[in-house]
Amino acid sequence: MKRMSLKGLLTIGTLLSSALMTPYAMAQGSSEGPRGVMHGFFDLFAPPAPAPGTVAQSNTAPGSGKEWTTPAGSLNNQRYSTLNQITNQNAKDLQVAWTFSTGVLRGHEGGPLVIGDVMYVHAPFPNTVFALDLNNDGKILWKYEPKQDPNVIPVMCCDTVNRGLAYGDGKIFLHQADTTLVALDAKTGKPVWSVKTDDPTKGATGTDAPLVVKDKVYVGVSGGEFGVHAWFAAFSTADGKEVWRAYSVGPDSDIKVDPQKTTALGKLIGADSSLKTWQGDQWKIGGGATWGWKSYDPRTNLIFYGSGNPSTWNPKQRPGDNKWSMTIFARDADTGVAKWVYQMTPHDEWDYDGVNEMVLIDQDVGGKPRHLLVHPDRNGFAYTLDRDTGELLVAEKFDPAVNWASKVDLDPNSPTYGRPQVLPQYSTEHNGEDVNSKNICPAALGSKDQQPSAFSPQTGLLYIPTNHVCMDYEPFRVSYTAGQPYVGATLSMYPPQGQSNMGNFIAWDATTGKIAWSLPEQFSVWSGALATAGDVVFYGTLEGYLKAVDAKTGKELYRFKTPSGIIGNVMTYEHAGRQYVAVLSGVGGWAGIGLAAGLTDPHAGLGAVGGYAALNDYTSLGGTLTVFALPHS
Amino acid sequence: MTPLPRALTAICATTFLLIGIARADGSGDPTAVTSEDGKYLDKEGTPTYKVDPDGKVDFYTYVGFIRYSANCLRCHGPDGLGSTYGPALLNSLKTLSYGDVLMTVASGRQKVSASQDLVMPALGADKNVMCYIDAIYIYLRARSNGAIGRGRPENHEPKPAAFRAAEDECMG
Numbered sequence: 001m002k003r004m005s006l007k008g009l010l011t012i013g014t015l016l017s018s019a020l021m022t023p024y025a026m027a028q029g030s031s032e033g034p035r036g037v038m039h040g041f042f043d044l045f046a047p048p049a050p051a052p053g054t055v056a057q058s059n060t061a062p063g064s065g066k067e068w069t070t071p072a073g074s075l076n077n078q079r080y081s082t083l084n085q086i087t088n089q090n091a092k093d094l095q096v097a098w099t100f101s102t103g104v105l106r107g108h109e110g111g112p113l114v115i116g117d118v119m120y121v122h123a124p125f126p127n128t129v130f131a132l133d134l135n136n137d138g139k140i141l142w143k144y145e146p147k148q149d150p151n152v153i154p155v156m157c158c159d160t161v162n163r164g165l166a167y168g169d170g171k172i173f174l175h176q177a178d179t180t181l182v183a184l185d186a187k188t189g190k191p192v193w194s195v196k197t198d199d200p201t202k203g204a205t206g207t208d209a210p211l212v213v214k215d216k217v218y219v220g221v222s223g224g225e226f227g228v229h230a231w232f233a234a235f236s237t238a239d240g241k242e243v244w245r246a247y248s249v250g251p252d253s254d255i256k257v258d259p260q261k262t263t264a265l266g267k268l269i270g271a272d273s274s275l276k277t278w279q280g281d282q283w284k285i286g287g288g289a290t291w292g293w294k295s296y297d298p299r300t301n302l303i304f305y306g307s308g309n310p311s312t313w314n315p316k317q318r319p320g321d322n323k324w325s326m327t328i329f330a331r332d333a334d335t336g337v338a339k340w341v342y343q344m345t346p347h348d349e350w351d352y353d354g355v356n357e358m359v360l361i362d363q364d365v366g367g368k369p370r371h372l373l374v375h376p377d378r379n380g381f382a383y384t385l386d387r388d389t390g391e392l393l394v395a396e397k398f399d400p401a402v403n404w405a406s407k408v409d410l411d412p413n414s415p416t417y418g419r420p421q422v423l424p425q426y427s428t429e430h431n432g433e434d435v436n437s438k439n440i441c442p443a444a445l446g447s448k449d450q451q452p453s454a455f456s457p458q459t460g461l462l463y464i465p466t467n468h469v470c471m472d473y474e475p476f477r478v479s480y481t482a483g484q485p486y487v488g489a490t491l492s493m494y495p496p497q498g499q500s501n502m503g504n505f506i507a508w509d510a511t512t513g514k515i516a517w518s519l520p521e522q523f524s525v526w527s528g529a530l531a532t533a534g535d536v537v538f539y540g541t542l543e544g545y546l547k548a549v550d551a552k553t554g555k556e557l558y559r560f561k562t563p564s565g566i567i568g569n570v571m572t573y574e575h576a577g578r579q580y581v582a583v584l585s586g587v588g589g590w591a592g593i594g595l596a597a598g599l600t601d602p603h604a605g606l607g608a609v610g611g612y613a614a615l616n617d618y619t620s621l622g623g624t625l626t627v628f629a630l631p632h633s
Numbered sequence: 634m635t636p637l638p639r640a641l642t643a644i645c646a647t648t649f650l651l652i653g654i655a656r657a658d659g660s661g662d663p664t665a666v667t668s669e670d671g672k673y674l675d676k677e678g679t680p681t682y683k684v685d686p687d688g689k690v691d692f693y694t695y696v697g698f699i700r701y702s703a704n705c706l707r708c709h710g711p712d713g714l715g716s717t718y719g720p721a722l723l724n725s726l727k728t729l730s731y732g733d734v735l736m737t738v739a740s741g742r743q744k745v746s747a748s749q750d751l752v753m754p755a756l757g758a759d760k761n762v763m764c765y766i767d768a769i770y771i772y773l774r775a776r777s778n779g780a781i782g783r784g785r786p787e788n789h790e791p792k793p794a795a796f797r798a799a800e801d802e803c804m805g
Binding site for chain 1: 707718745784
């Protein structure tokens with residue numbers, strides 16, 4: 001084989017790829033105007049929108065009941081259920097009641113909804129949705145399977161996951177991989193309307209679970225590793241019309257802030273708060289993806305969500321704080337205008353996306369009752385803020401291994417108020433390009449990723465599934481091409497030195513920032529938790545175990561090994577007088593990519609061959625829903 | 634997984650059997666016989682790796698690790714070992730030739746069925762991949778032949794001036 005010059009190769013490659021990508025480009029071109037609305041025949045029969053102001057579930061409601069109508073069970077994201085048939089006394093008797101295969105092999109994140117007597121189950125790409133009749137042993141009432149161009153698959157960072165469905169206005173909402181937001185008639189599964197929210201040829205994809213509040217459905221976008229210009233938007237549940245769209249980075253009008261009203265840590269952000277923190281036009285490919293969980297407080301009409309990493313992963317290439325990536329947003333649900341913002345990781349140097357769940361809880365802090373927002377971040381700090389004002393109350397490490405920063409400055413009079421105190425040895429900006437910064441904890445997948453925590457008002461504790469993994473991180477120069485990965489760093493991952501467990505399941509006191517108890521897990525815990533009034537907390541493991549533990553002590557009550565590793569979220573519902581607990585298994589996602597072959601410690605020397613446990617030795621692919629209940633008495 | 638193109642692979646495999654090469658991959662005997670500005674070539678002129686007895690690797694193998702981890706790991710897992718999402722390239726290179734690899738990387742491939750949607754993107758326009766494709770190939774060739782282990786190579790030859798020049802020209 002004759003060698004070719006780099007330039008020659010590049011030319012050939014360009015020709016080949018452009019020839020091969022033509023059909024896709026054409027398909028995309030036909031729907032020009034990515035936000036164009038497509039109305040369906042079924043519009044005519046769509047039920048009227050509920051009167052503004054009516055909310056299916058209020059934040060003040062104690063949690064989810066017989067149904068499970070939002071991704072987290074309730075709009076406050078507590079993942080708490082008032083059902084108490086299954087208790088810490090009888091959970092040991094749980095059995096599998098029924099199972100259902102999705103027919104898809106990829107990673108299954110999220111979980112089903114239950115509305116009335118129907119369960120709605122979703123799958124990763126091709127984003128199949130099933131409506132199952134709970135009155136008839138889960139018979140399939142309808143199935144929706146969109147036709148999507150498979151070229152979207154490789155622009156989905158880290159597996160073709162989808163985090164679930166939303167319900168409202170008689171419709172089931174799905175944000176498809178190709179960024180089609182579709183509203184399905186909940187009774188028939190027929191599309192009522194669909195709208196294209198972005199453009200996958202530029203690396204934008206849909207993976208998030210939408211959230212419905214009143215007459216709007218809220219969605220965000222994925223693509224932080226492709227330099228997307230990320231946004232968060234509200235669409236009318238009635239017809240798919242875009243009501244507002246707010247970008248994470250860019251000019252004030254695009255990011256929907258009011259320089260004279262929007263605050264950060266109690267201070268006005270002023271004009272051009274984002275533009276001032278980027279060099280030139282870099283914000284246009286600045287990322288700040290919004291693929292995490294959304295929550296809502298009807299008391300203030302604020303919607304909460306987080307933004308992800310600034311693109312690229314090489315911090316040297318984007319000087320400045322890169323606002324408002326890595327930020328918690330509190331926006332008016334009707335207008336989209338931000339009331340307050342808080343950037344957790346200014347000028348990210350480690351890929352610590354800020355998209356994790358915002359859990360809204362009411363607890364006393366320092367003897368005073370507060371309306372709180374609790375957010376366990378990828379960067380290893382759990383933040384407790386006043387959700388009405390954005391005041392920072394607590395910021396503590398929820399994994400003792402976290403070392404990239406010593407603390408978050410909580411002194412309001414300090415010039416670095418609210419900022420992490422970064423240690424130079426772990427700063428990939430400080431160490432520079434082409435330098436391997438070692439032993440940084442947590443790894444890029446964070447002390448936790450999207451796997452959502454649960455809160456029990458009975459114990460006052462937040463139950464957090466965590467990763468316990470560190471990394472070496474080497475940033476380097478990278479060039480941007482639309483629709484191609486824009487990463488710019490190499491990393492190796494391994495458990496903290498001297499330890500072999502790659503995860504913990506912890507109980508966290510958000511008012512003091514302290515761990516109440518911690519259960520070591522062999523692998524990262526990548527499953528969303530559930531807390532119930534029966535004082536039972538449920539979560540899944542990457543080996544595939546569904547585990548039930550005592551909410552007060554963490555004592556294990558029950559475990560069952562499902563067909564595949566669990567990266568889905570546990571939920572519960574009641575049907576015909578019986579409480580059920582359900583979870584999707586189906587290994588994949590970032591966890592499946594990073595941990596499948598097992599980790600090795602690059603600093604352990606040549607003797608340590610094999611390193612740590614490999615997920616491949618425990619589980620294999622395949623999506624299944626497993627539903628548990630107590631035996632019939 | 635089915636290698637591309639099959640006919641070529643079959644011919645290669647048969648050749649290896651007939652002439653009984655002890656160590657071989659989809660491009661034949663990986664032994665380095667010449668070098669040009671720090672890049673090593675086998676007897677066919679195909680890029681290859683060079684690993685010293687003390688574990689020191691050539692610069693391309695090292696850069697290949699860096700660029701593989703940045704651009705390929707997301708699907709194919711760390712160290713070429715595969716993931717729940719993409720196949721282990723360590724195995725693929727036992728049958729894929731240098732030409733096969735260039736073709737697949739540049740133009741992508743699809744294996745879409747009722748139960749599986751495996752899609753490799755066309756990376757021909759991606760400078761972050763194509764400017765380093767020889768290095769990525771050399772790294773994976775070394776992994777496939779067991780010449781280097783997992784993780785970042787501990788020690789490597791210095792960056793050749795020719796590499797720096799080619800990188801600057803290619804990355805722009």
